[in-house]
Amino acid sequence: MHRRTDYDVDEKTGLFTPDYVNIFGVPFTFMPHETTEEAGRTRTQSPKYVIEPRPEKQQFELQWPKIARIEYEMKPTLSLDMRRVRPLELILRETITRADMAKILGGNVDTSETTPIDLTTIADQFRMQKITFNTAIEVFERMNPKWPGSKEQLLSQIISIIEDFLESEKIHIIPEVGYDDVRRLITMVLNMSKIVEHIWNAIEPNNAESTKLVFEDDHRPIGSTGDMIPWYTGKPRVDAKKCHINFCVCDSSWESTAAFELDRNPKVASWVKNDHLGFGIHYIFQGERHRYRPDFIILLTNGIHLVLEIKGQDTEQARVKRGFLEDWVKAVNYDGRFGKWTCDVSFDPADIPGAIGKAYNYNTD
Secondary structure, three states: OOOOEEOOOOOOOOEEOOOEEEEEEEEEEEOOOOOOOEEEEEOOOOEEEEEOOOOHHHHHHEEEEEEEEEEEEOOOOOOHHOOOOOEEEEEHOOOOOOOEEEEEEEEEEEEEEEEEEEEEHHOOOOOHHHHHHHHHHHHHHHHHHEEEEHHHHHHHHHHHHHHHHHHHEEEEOOOOOOOOOHHHHHHHOHHHHHHHHHHHHHHHHHHHEEEEEEEEOOOOOOOEHHHHOEEEOOEEEEEOOOOOOEEEEEEHHHHHHHHHHHHHOEEEEEEEOOOOOOOEEEEEOOEEEEEEEEOOOEEEEEOEEEEEEEEOOHHHHHHHHHHHHHHHHHHHHHOOOOOEEEEEEEOOOOOOHHHHHHHOOOOOO
């Protein structure tokens, strides 16, 4: 079985460029019509470079735990400091306020006759108490299997936390103008799943008595730069002096700037761009499970690991990602077997030295 080694995208087609293999030293093409000439002209390809860990740079090897999920053992009494809860943004334009109801005939939707449903009428059916209770029930069902104490006590505590959250200023409706109390109520009702998810993500890690790391592979719980399979690219690359990998492939000038700073900064012992390494953080957004890959892993000279994300524009999903990354960092530090970790985000190339300095002085105790 052939595994692709070239991940460059053809600018004209938007598809991966063809990948070729040698069979017993003979170049092999998969399609009989593939040739190296088009319309009498020789096809020119961008020069390809191999990206791989180098044995002579072994001293810059980086390792990390490959975590599938974090399990929490909850405290018998719940609490939530609203000052530490991240704001939740609800975007008005993303909130559906109208739907059409149609008949289903023979398993198919008949759109010839539809009945409009004005979802704004739900304001007449819902009051804040009902929103609070419905939200509490959904959070309760998530926590119930893990809760060691009285179920009645659990529900009572959840209701109290949700009341505090809904009455706080943590829910930001965007744009901040053009809505009244009724519109705010409707927006919250129609975004109930987001509110449940947001509160759950705040309650669980902040009320954990202990945490347990569940690995993607119990037999190989540690990932390493040395595990990278060599791959080829024609994308721009820069030297990576303090990196186990021979080059850093850059998707932007910002990443080139970051690579330069990481090589020159005296507080950096080694670093790697998280490309083809398999390092990822599992997170949940809008009820669905995702996995994202932070941009850089950095080992500082004092032994602290910094996971650095580069972000040009902040979004709600990006903030959720960072929240799960922060929980990942806390859980890994609590476990204690993988060294000390911290994380940060850079919104400007000029931020990077400051992020390194901040991480260098980070205290995990």
